[in-house]
Amino acid sequence: METNPTPYKRQIFVCTNDAKGEKASCGDHKGEEVFRQLREIAKARKLHPMIRVAQAKCLGQCATGVNIMIYPENIWHRGVRLEDVPTLADRYINT
Numbered sequence: 001m002e003t004n005p006t007p008y009k010r011q012i013f014v015c016t017n018d019a020k021g022e023k024a025s026c027g028d029h030k031g032e033e034v035f036r037q038l039r040e041i042a043k044a045r046k047l048h049p050m051i052r053v054a055q056a057k058c059l060g061q062c063a064t065g066v067n068i069m070i071y072p073e074n075i076w077h078r079g080v081r082l083e084d085v086p087t088l089a090d091r092y093i094n095t
């Protein structure tokens with residue numbers, strides 16, 4: 001096993017789990033679309049994959065979704081909605 005520094009400047013993990021109404025989940029609030037839009041912005045700004053928007057399949061806080069976890073800042077956003085995407089992009093998808 002090798003141990004190395006992370007190859008990314010930043011990783012933005014967006015929960016895209018969708019329990020389809022069987023229990024609360026980030027899918028109730030369009031987690032997958034939040035992920036898709038953030039990923040597209042990173043690509044459009046030519047910052048992907050240096051700033052990597054990744055899908056997470058449940059971050060363990062399902063009742064407060066959409067949940068987003070950001071490293072290396074060690075920040076957690078909960079209750080994210082599609083209308084928050086521009087703010088998140090301006091804050092985290094930049095050089």
Ligand code: FES
Pocket residue numbers: 015016017018024025026027057058059060061062063065067
């Ligand atoms: S479904 Fe998103 S944290 Fe569990």
